[in-house]
Structure formats: structure tokens, C-alpha cells
Amino acid sequence: MSFIRVQGLKSLQGKIEIQGSKNAVLPVLAAALLHKGVVVLKNVPRIQDVFCMLEILKALGCRYWFEGHELTLDTRDLCSYEVPREEGRQMRSSVMLLGPLLGRLHRAWTCYPGGCVIGKRPIDLHLYALGRLGAEIQLEEEGIFVSGDALTGADVHLLFPSVGATENVLMAAAAARGTTRIFGAAREPEIQTLCHFLNALGAGIGGIGTGTLIVEGGRAFQDVEFTIPGDRIVAGTYLGAVMAAGGDICLAGVLADHMKETLDIVRKTGCQVEWTGNEIRALMKERPLPIQISTGPYPEFSTDLQSVMLSVAAVAQGDSQIQENVFEERFATGKELQKLGTRIIIEDRIAYVTGSYPLKGGEVCALDLRGGAALTVAGLAAEGESRVRGCCYICRGYEDICRDLSAVGARISMEEG
Numbered sequence: 001m002s003f004i005r006v007q008g009l010k011s012l013q014g015k016i017e018i019q020g021s022k023n024a025v026l027p028v029l030a031a032a033l034l035h036k037g038v039v040v041l042k043n044v045p046r047i048q049d050v051f052c053m054l055e056i057l058k059a060l061g062c063r064y065w066f067e068g069h070e071l072t073l074d075t076r077d078l079c080s081y082e083v084p085r086e087e088g089r090q091m092r093s094s095v096m097l098l099g100p101l102l103g104r105l106h107r108a109w110t111c112y113p114g115g116c117v118i119g120k121r122p123i124d125l126h127l128y129a130l131g132r133l134g135a136e137i138q139l140e141e142e143g144i145f146v147s148g149d150a151l152t153g154a155d156v157h158l159l160f161p162s163v164g165a166t167e168n169v170l171m172a173a174a175a176a177r178g179t180t181r182i183f184g185a186a187r188e189p190e191i192q193t194l195c196h197f198l199n200a201l202g203a204g205i206g207g208i209g210t211g212t213l214i215v216e217g218g219r220a221f222q223d224v225e226f227t228i229p230g231d232r233i234v235a236g237t238y239l240g241a242v243m244a245a246g247g248d249i250c251l252a253g254v255l256a257d258h259m260k261e262t263l264d265i266v267r268k269t270g271c272q273v274e275w276t277g278n279e280i281r282a283l284m285k286e287r288p289l290p291i292q293i294s295t296g297p298y299p300e301f302s303t304d305l306q307s308v309m310l311s312v313a314a315v316a317q318g319d320s321q322i323q324e325n326v327f328e329e330r331f332a333t334g335k336e337l338q339k340l341g342t343r344i345i346i347e348d349r350i351a352y353v354t355g356s357y358p359l360k361g362g363e364v365c366a367l368d369l370r371g372g373a374a375l376t377v378a379g380l381a382a383e384g385e386s387r388v389r390g391c392c393y394i395c396r397g398y399e400d401i402c403r404d405l406s407a408v409g410a411r412i413s414m415e416e417g
């Protein structure tokens with residue numbers, strides 16, 4: 001079993017090239033199924049969740065070539081509407097295949113989705129939205145079967161701006177006859193990427209970036225070449241690293257425009273940040289100032305960066321308060337952080353953290369993807385050696401966290417044992 005070894009207390013200097021976005025590429029891969037043809041994607045991250053999605057697409061009849069970060073996907077021979085159980089259970093994003101399979105093959109089956117255990121993660125909004133377009137939904141013991149020979153555009157009102165539900169209905173609506181209006185849609189940059197991809201494919205989506213998306217469905221699709229944007233959550237993780245460990249780093253290949261709320265918090269910790277084009281520079285000379293964060297749907301602070309901010313708060317010069325409003329079980333990482341000397345009290349949805357520096361090296365275990373990255377960040381600010389186990393979670397979303405942090409001088413490596 002592999003683990004990450006970190007020798008802390010080394011300030012970070014240098015540049016990291018940010019990988020393509022996990023949360024953007026997964027729905028784009030699903031959406032490619034709508035089209036019977038060939039799609040070329042650039043800047044695709046080589047992460048476990050992408051490999052898992054590709055296994056699923058292969059089982060459905062697609063072929064692919066993945067060289068470096070360029071992926072060619074041939075969907076002409078798509079023949080199965082059943083997501084294989086084993087892969088489907090491994091990742092939450094398998095549920096996103098319902099919309100495009102329904103659009104292309106008029107039916108879809110998937111087991112109840114897996115993914116990180118960070119909360120209840122129901123899919124009622126996905127099913128409601130597909131139902132609005134005329135899909136028939138059967139909840140079976142092991143999975144969900146949706147069918148519909150004639151999907152028709154409709155008004156869809158999402159009671160919560162769910163990222164996955166918005167993506168699912170966008171894809172089904174692109175194949176449906178007539179106009180769909182999605183009210184209360186999620187506005188995350190990854191939704192915008194999906195809309196741009198669908199439009200490049202031939203769909204007619206308006207209102208991109210707003211909470212009301214309008215889809216003119218039923219248009220013909222075409223082959224397309226498309227570039228996946230940089231991963232704002234990976235970039236946020238490395239900003240967390242420099243805030244916790246100190247230093248001067250540059251992040252290349254990510255849009256600061258998609259990270260305003262994060263950069264706002266980064267600044268409040270005393271970190272100097274500036275950006276030009278698609279590069280962000282962050283300079284951290286002192287221990288971070290305490291932070292107050294409350295997570296929420298975009299443009300609020302991302303729940304995906306909440307755990308990393310716990311690690312920053314752990315070494316801050318005072319008391320921080322972090323409130324989780326999206327996924328109730330993300331605070332499980334807080335208990336692991338205590339093993340590195342973090343002073344943290346969790347009451348319901350709020351974590352109260354009293355900063356102290358340095359943390360103490362120790363052995364911890366990743367419990368989910370972002371939590372694992374947060375523990376690695378905490379190791380950078382800990383005296384002595386830390387070991388982070390449960391690396392399989394981290395590999396789901398980070399191409400090579402050790403390579404990236406080594407590039408800025410961290411003493412970190414992936415080991416077997």
C-alpha cells in the first residue's frame with residue numbers, strides 16, 4: 001500500500017503547472033456520448049477518476065486513445081446503456097451518464113452511485129429533472145433504470161443548485177425536442193465548461209454562467225476538439241500549501257477569474273496574490289491570519305477546499321471558524337488533523353480551530369479525496385516526518401501531488417509500505 005512521506009517546515013519556491021480539471025472533464029466525457037462520432041479532448045488530467053470513467057465508456061462500446069494529456073474518444077459504436085456495476089460504484093460521476101445515455105439510446109441503467117463518503121449525496125434532483133423531460137424512472141433494488149423514447153423540453157426548477165443534477169439535465173435537454181429552461185441551475189465554472197463543450201458539439205445553450213440556463217434541444221451534433229481548463233481546486237490546494245508552509249509560488253494554467261472567492265480568503269490570511277493571464281503568484285511571508293469561511297454553491301466558497309483551509313487554520317495566528325454547508329461529513333478530516341497536533345473542535349456544521357505552529361509530524365489516513373490533500377498540506381507545516389495513508393483517494397483527483405509539491409521544493413515522496 002502506498003503512502004505519502006512529507007518532511008515538513010520547508011518553505012515553497014517555484015512554479016507548478018496546474019493539471020486539467022477533474023470536475024470539468026468528467027461531465028464532458030459523459031456528454032461526448034450524445035454524439036455519434038469522434039471527440040478530441042486536450043489537457044485531460046491523468047487521474048484515477050478519469051481512468052475509471054474511460055473503463056465505463058469502453059464497457060458501453062466506445063473506443064479511446066489517451067496519449068499524454070490528449071484523449072481521442074470514438075463514440076460511434078456505443079451499444080450498451082448499462083453502466084458496469086464495479087466501476088459505477090467507484091465514482092459518483094457515473095450517475096451523470098443517465099442524461100446522455102437517455103438522450104442517445106433512450107434508456108440508461110446505473111447502480112446507485114459511489115464516490116467519496118462525505119455526506120448523504122442523494123440524487124432526487126437528478127431524477128426529478130430527467131422526469132420533467134418525460135423520462136420514466138424505475139428505482140430498482142440495485143440501481144436506477146430511466147427510459148424515454150421522446151424526451152421533450154420543459155421547465156425544470158431545481159430547489160438547490162446541484163452541480164450534478166444541472167449537468168445531467170443539460171445533457172438530456174440537449175437531445176430533447178424543444179426548449180428546456182433550467183431555473184436555479186448551478187453556476188460553477190465546470191458547468192460553464194460543459195455548456196461550452198455542448199455548444200461546440202452543436203447544442204444551443206444560452207444563459208451560461210447564470211442561474212437560468214436555456215437549452216434549445218434536438219440539434220445535430222458534430223465532431224469537436226476541446227480543451228479542458230485548469231483545475232481550480234488543485235490550484236486552491238497548492239495555495240493552501242503555500243499559506244501553511246510559507247514561500248513564493250506561481251501556479252500556471254488556471255484562471256483566477258474562476259477563483260475569486262478563494263483568492264479573497266487567501267488575501268485575508270495575509271498572503272499576497274496577484275495574477276496575469278492564466279498564472280497566479282502567491283507570496284506568504286508570515287504565519288496565516290485566522291480565517292472565517294462558510295461554504296456554499298458557486299460563487300460562494302467551495303466545499304472542495306474546506307478541508308485544505310482547515311490545515312491552513314491549524315497553523316494560523318489565532319482562532320478560525322469554518323462552516324460546512326454542503327457536505328455534512330467532510331469534517332471527518334478534522335479528527336485526522338488532530339493527530340498532527342491541530343487544535344480543533346467540531347460542533348455540528350462548524351469547526352473551531354485554534355492555530356499553533358508548527359504542527360507535529362505523525363501518521364494520518366485520507367478519508368476522502370480533498371481531505372487527503374489537506375492532510376498532505378498539513379504535513380508541510382509539521383515538524384519532522386508525516387505519513388499520509390489512503391493515497392488511493394488522493395490519486396482520484398490529483399495527477400501527482402508529490403511531483404507538483406516537489407517542483408516547489410517540498411520534501412515529499414510517494415512510498416510503498
Ligand code: UD1
Pocket residue numbers: 022023024026092093119120121122123124125126127160161162163164165186190297303304326327
Ligand atoms: C460536485 C463535485 C464535487 C463538489 C460538489 C459541490 C463533481 C464530479 N463533483 O458534486 O466535487 O464538492 O459538486 O460543489 O463535479 N443534493 C441533493 N439531491 C440531489 C443532488 C444533490 O440533495 O439530487 C445535495 C447533496 O447532498 C449536497 C448538495 O446537494 O448536499 C450538493 O451536491 P451537488 O452539487 O449535486 O454535488 P455533486 O454534483 O455530487
